[in-house]
Amino acid sequence: MRIEARHLNKQFKTPVVREGRFAGLRSLFARDYRIKEAVKDISFNIESGEFVGYIGPNGAGKSTTIKMLTGILHPTGGEVLLGGINPHRERKRAVRRLGVVFGQRSQLWWDLPVKDSYDILAKMYGVDEALKQSRLAQFAALLDLEEFWLTPVRKLSLGQRMRADLAAALLHDPDLLFLDEPTIGLDVNAKREIRQFLKMLNADFGKTVLLTTHDMDDIEQLCSRVMVIGNGELSFDGTVQSLRDTIGLPTRFRVTYRGEVNIPAIPALEHARLAVTLQEGSVITVEANRKTINTMEVLRELGSWGEIEDVEMMEPDFEEVIHRVY
Numbered sequence: 001m002r003i004e005a006r007h008l009n010k011q012f013k014t015p016v017v018r019e020g021r022f023a024g025l026r027s028l029f030a031r032d033y034r035i036k037e038a039v040k041d042i043s044f045n046i047e048s049g050e051f052v053g054y055i056g057p058n059g060a061g062k063s064t065t066i067k068m069l070t071g072i073l074h075p076t077g078g079e080v081l082l083g084g085i086n087p088h089r090e091r092k093r094a095v096r097r098l099g100v101v102f103g104q105r106s107q108l109w110w111d112l113p114v115k116d117s118y119d120i121l122a123k124m125y126g127v128d129e130a131l132k133q134s135r136l137a138q139f140a141a142l143l144d145l146e147e148f149w150l151t152p153v154r155k156l157s158l159g160q161r162m163r164a165d166l167a168a169a170l171l172h173d174p175d176l177l178f179l180d181e182p183t184i185g186l187d188v189n190a191k192r193e194i195r196q197f198l199k200m201l202n203a204d205f206g207k208t209v210l211l212t213t214h215d216m217d218d219i220e221q222l223c224s225r226v227m228v229i230g231n232g233e234l235s236f237d238g239t240v241q242s243l244r245d246t247i248g249l250p251t252r253f254r255v256t257y258r259g260e261v262n263i264p265a266i267p268a269l270e271h272a273r274l275a276v277t278l279q280e281g282s283v284i285t286v287e288a289n290r291k292t293i294n295t296m297e298v299l300r301e302l303g304s305w306g307e308i309e310d311v312e313m314m315e316p317d318f319e320e321v322i323h324r325v326y
């Protein structure tokens with residue numbers, strides 16, 4: 001099912017608290033508001049079967065976008081279409097086609113045993129008993145749900161809770177999945193399990209997925225496409241590889257010199273973004289943008305600074321670099 005976002009905007013209006021004498025009294029009569037433009041004119045299409053990552057720094061507008069896409073929050077401007085259905089005008093029809101997981105907040109009933117939440121959700125979505133049983137049997141096998149079937153949700157570990165929440169979001173067999181930080185706070189093993197499951201949902205069951213995350217491994221391992229939002233605006237939309245190319249990931253060279261080192265004030269390759277990031281005696285770390293200079297050029301330049309004893313090359317870490325881009 002296709003997701004279309006057309007010129008989405010969201011402004012939040014929050015009252016400003018006044019200070020000083022009689023401030024409270026004055027606020028009763030005339031209120032000042034501050035307008036926060038959380039999402040500014042965002043448009044994109046996500047085709048059926050795509051797995052798209054949605055990334056950006058804290059407060060960039062990711063959750064606000066997801067809430068508008070799923071119909072929870074009304075846009076100030078623009079329109080959302082999910083398989084042609086506007087979730088704000090036809091909420092019930094849209095809700096049947098989409099599943100949502102918010103990693104920070106469970107949609108399960110906190111004090112009830114896990115299985116009871118599925119009974120309630122099945123009733124809410126009109127999933128009949130036989131379908132509910134067969135789907136739950138499938139999820140129980142894939143997500144190992146049975147070990148905590150009768151445990152109240154509040155007693156689940158974070159990893160168990162996330163698995164339980166995923167099953168809940170899928171109980172009515174939606175075509176679209178919106179996942180807001182589904183791996184947050186999980187350990188390495190739990191992350192791996194969740195990723196395997198999500199990969200399977202997309203590859204084998206054809207679910208269309210939009211995923212927000214701060215974990216670049218999620219993006220690299222799962223997404224065919226990534227959108228970057230910063231300060232409410234889309235700043236990138238393309239493949240993970242083209243994002244890497246755009247950023248021009250720097251490679252780090254750690255060079256140990258024998259004897260004296262003379263770093264020129266302006267290195268010859270400065271125009272191509274060769275920068276000294278650390279100097280510890282005769283050990284110097286430089287960063288070079290491999291898009292603009294090749295390794296031999298870098299080594300030639302470094303060799304002109306002194307007699308090289310050893311060079312260690314370190315490949316860039318996507319996660320670290322993307323945070324610089326934010």
Ligand SMILES: Nc1ncnc2c1ncn2[C@@H]1O[C@H](COP(=O)(O)OP(=O)(O)OP(=O)(O)O)[C@@H](O)[C@H]1O
Nearest residue numbers: 012014036038056057058059060061062063064065
């Ligand atoms: N209900 C609200 N009222 C006022 N401001 C809000 C409201 N919800 C969000 N905002 C503001 O809108 C901006 C975008 O918030 P949003 O939660 O969408 O960011 P995010 O990209 O999901 O961040 P994070 O990665 O921290 O979860 C922030 O500045 C936030 O403070």
